[in-house]
Amino acid sequence: MYRAKIAGAGHYVPGNVVTNFDLEKLMDTSDAWIRERTGIQERRFVPDGENNVDMAEKAAIQALEHAGKKAEDIEFIIFATLSPDHFFPGSGCVLQQRLGIPGVGALDVRNQCSGFIYALSVADQFIKTGMYKNILVVGSEIQSRGLDLTTRGRDMAVLFGDGAGAAVVDRCDDPARGIITTHLHADGRHVKELWCEDPGSQKNPRLTHAMLDSTTIFPYMNGKYVFKYAVTKFPEVIEEALHAAGIDKNELDLVIPHQANMRITDAVRARLELPEDKVYSNIHKYGNTTAASIPIALSEAIATGRIKEKSLVCLAAFGSGFTWASALLRL
Numbered sequence: 224m225y226r227a228k229i230a231g232a233g234h235y236v237p238g239n240v241v242t243n244f245d246l247e248k249l250m251d252t253s254d255a256w257i258r259e260r261t262g263i264q265e266r267r268f269v270p271d272g273e274n275n276v277d278m279a280e281k282a283a284i285q286a287l288e289h290a291g292k293k294a295e296d297i298e299f300i301i302f303a304t305l306s307p308d309h310f311f312p313g314s315g316c317v318l319q320q321r322l323g324i325p326g327v328g329a330l331d332v333r334n335q336c337s338g339f340i341y342a343l344s345v346a347d348q349f350i351k352t353g354m355y356k357n358i359l360v361v362g363s364e365i366q367s368r369g370l371d372l373t374t375r376g377r378d379m380a381v382l383f384g385d386g387a388g389a390a391v392v393d394r395c396d397d398p399a400r401g402i403i404t405t406h407l408h409a410d411g412r413h414v415k416e417l418w419c420e421d422p423g424s425q426k427n428p429r430l431t432h433a434m435l436d437s438t439t440i441f442p443y444m445n446g447k448y449v450f451k452y453a454v455t456k457f458p459e460v461i462e463e464a465l466h467a468a469g470i471d472k473n474e475l476d477l478v479i480p481h482q483a484n485m486r487i488t489d490a491v492r493a494r495l496e497l498p499e500d501k502v503y504s505n506i507h508k509y510g511n512t513t514a515a516s517i518p519i520a521l522s523e524a525i526a527t528g529r530i531k532e533k534s535l536v537c538l539a540a541f542g543s544g545f546t547w548a549s550a551l552l553r554l
């Protein structure tokens with residue numbers, strides 16, 4: 224068995240900053256409500272003309288540069304998103320074309336907020352078995368174009384933002400570095416507690432005029448229900464990874480949780496009894512960027528020196544599905 228490591232990371236967020244005060248002009252909400260309930264101060268929304276794969280491409284190029292690799296080195300692409308530019312084909316195919324590497328396999332992963340860790344785990348398995356040496360893993364989301372930005376949709380609309388993050392995962396010869404263990408979970412009994420019902424093939428036709436006038440084309444969340452599960456599953460899946468690796472939580476240099484909500488992150492930190500500086504947070508700047516949130520945070524944490532080569536890092540996510548996942552690694 225070979226070993227896989229994160230060789231480089233990159234991220235991109237659109238330049239268009241949308242503050243809580245900007246949202247106050249669109250709906251009945253307040254900066255105080257949003258900050259207190261979520262910790263979010265601002266998020267980025269893509270401008271017209273910029274799309275999901277545009278952001279993914281920028282993040283991917285940065286990750287390749289950081290890894291000291293060229294697009295031609297990449298043998299496989301894994302693209303995590305719940306907000307693709309098109310129903311089909313997969314975003315990985317579009318990104319592959321943009322990077323100019325025809326023939327390279329491209330897989331889309333649809334695991335919402337856990338998407339990046341699912342994708343990273345798939346990359347890890349492919350590298351471990353020797354099938355590939357260099358894999359590009361991307362998480363990219365445009366949430367802003369799917370939100371109901373009126374008072375009717377305010378409970379969801381204030382939470383999400385747009386952005387992309389990427390990592391190059393490669394075969395690693397150094398036993399002191401690399402992905403140590405990954406853990407993936409789902410429980411489909413909770414599908415409808417956080418979902419977007421329409422449009423979809425369950426309905427005939429997939430999209431109707433009636434849908435456009437209803438709320439079913441917007442994401443729905445049972446907020447309190449999601450919160451309750453998130454604060455249980457996050458610590459559980461982090462502890463699962465630590466237990467599998469025989470590592471004590473105090474050895475961790477940094478936990479990078481999916482940026483769902485500051486109150487969730489605080490609750491997880493409290494349950495794990497970790498100091499504040501051991502748990503990464505950038506939700507105040509970007510909101511919840513779903514599959515992009517972990518690679519954006521990872522890339523930022525590396526760029527700002529919060530973590531460096533051989534740092535012990537635990538990534539953890541929880542989201543729609545429900546899905547939850549963790550990855551323990553030495554950078």
Ligand SMILES: CC(C)(COP(=O)(O)OP(=O)(O)OC[C@H]1O[C@@H](n2cnc3c(N)ncnc32)[C@H](O)[C@@H]1OP(=O)(O)O)[C@@H](O)C(=O)NCCC(=O)NCCS
Nearest residue numbers: 252253256260336377378381446447449450483484541542
């Ligand atoms: C969404 C969340 C912040 C809402 O907080 P909450 O304390 O549960 O708030 P409630 O839903 O009970 O709403 C409280 C009140 O605020 C109102 N409200 C909802 N959204 C609002 C907004 N954006 N601005 C102002 N008021 C709002 C509600 O209508 C409700 O009013 P009422 O008391 O008159 O009925 C919280 O449930 C949460 O964090 N859930 C998990 C979210 C998450 O992380 N999801 C992604 C997981 S990947």
